[in-house]
Amino acid sequence: MPADKQPYPSVWARPQRPRREQPPLSRQQIVAAALELLDAEGIDALSMRKLGTRLNAGATSMYTHVANKDELLELVVDEVYGEVEVPAADDPAGWRAAITRCAHSLRAAVLRHPWIVSVLGETGVAYLGPNVMRQNEAILAAFEQGGFTLEAADRALNTVVAYVIGVSTSEAAWLTTLARSGRSEQEWVESLWPAAEQAAQDYPRLRKLYAAQRNQNLSATRDDDFDSGLECILDGLAARFAPAGG
The missing domain is CATH 1.10.10.60 (Homeodomain-like)
Known part of the structure; x- marks a missing residue:
């Protein structure tokens, strides 16, 4: 045809x-x-x-x-998407642990293949691919294990994937820029720091945050930020959709 x-x-x-x-x-x-x-x-x-x-x-x-x-x-x-670790059926560690591992695996896949972020919205009905279908079915099952209805599980799936892809897109763009520059992450930030400090002079909250971040390990900070954001997402989903104690 x-x-x-x-x-x-x-x-x-x-x-x-x-x-x-x-x-x-x-x-x-x-x-x-x-x-x-x-x-x-x-x-x-x-x-x-x-x-x-x-x-x-x-x-x-x-x-x-x-x-x-x-x-x-x-x-x-x-x-x-076939590289992503999907939640196991009836994971004894519980739905949050299963979804957390899957979210980390999805982020890692995007960062291994940073070009993907430029085509995710242009790949037709990519959600009909067998690996995407397998991933989504497993995520839905994990949320149902936590007491979510199927409709709530679908909303939770979309929320988690949107968070992971959103964060990973920014990270992938940043890491692609680094790769093109030939510099390490720390070297690049050190070279930008004077301009960043100057730009933040009139913004006390940003100036305080920048000062606190001055000597941090940026890769570890990105990991921590991702973990923290994901925990907030899961807390919100649990509060809205999971039954008490689920």
């Missing part, structure tokens, strides 16, 4: 074409090569032509599996 005749332009909405013989390239090979290229060179480096050259394959082999670059990105995004 041509891409422009599909009910929705997505690799997940397109029926798979019947194959009379084994294609020279598998979908997994194409996705793995695309992920490697994206991690090495970033989103701007990805093109079907460049990927074909990397795989030493012609366009026919590529388009057997994906109609265009957008479909390829859907597949690669779902591959990244």
Whole structure:
């Protein structure tokens, strides 16, 4: 079915074409090569032509599996989600521990593949990918284990994922800037500090915060901030949706 005749332009909405013989390239090979290229060179480096050259394959082999670059990105995004640790069914540690581990794993996946933040809103119906579906089903089950109704679990899922992606997007942008500069995180901040202090002169609260952060380990601070924010999110969800003592 041509891409422009599909009910929705997505690799997940397109029926798979019947194959009379084994294609020279598998979908997994194409996705793995695309992920490697994206991690090495970033989103701007990805093109079907460049990927074909990397795989030493012609366009026919590529388009057997994906109609265009957008479909390829859907597949690669779902591959990244496959790295996320999902909550185990009936985790004896409880729903909060399960969701916390999953949130940390999702953040880590985004930071390993920082290019992903630039395409999350442009990958069609990425939520139909099997790894995203598996993750979401497990998260819903974990919230239900904590006494949430299914509708409340859905709201909680959306809230936690929004928090993790929001924080990770800012972190990924920051770390990408660092990588391009060739400096360490501490070196970059030290070089910016005089300008930051000058900008905060007329803002006493910011000036006080900046002074307190002057010699902190920034990587550890980011981790602590993420933990603290996640705890606030989970506290709020528990207070709103979980039964007493849940």
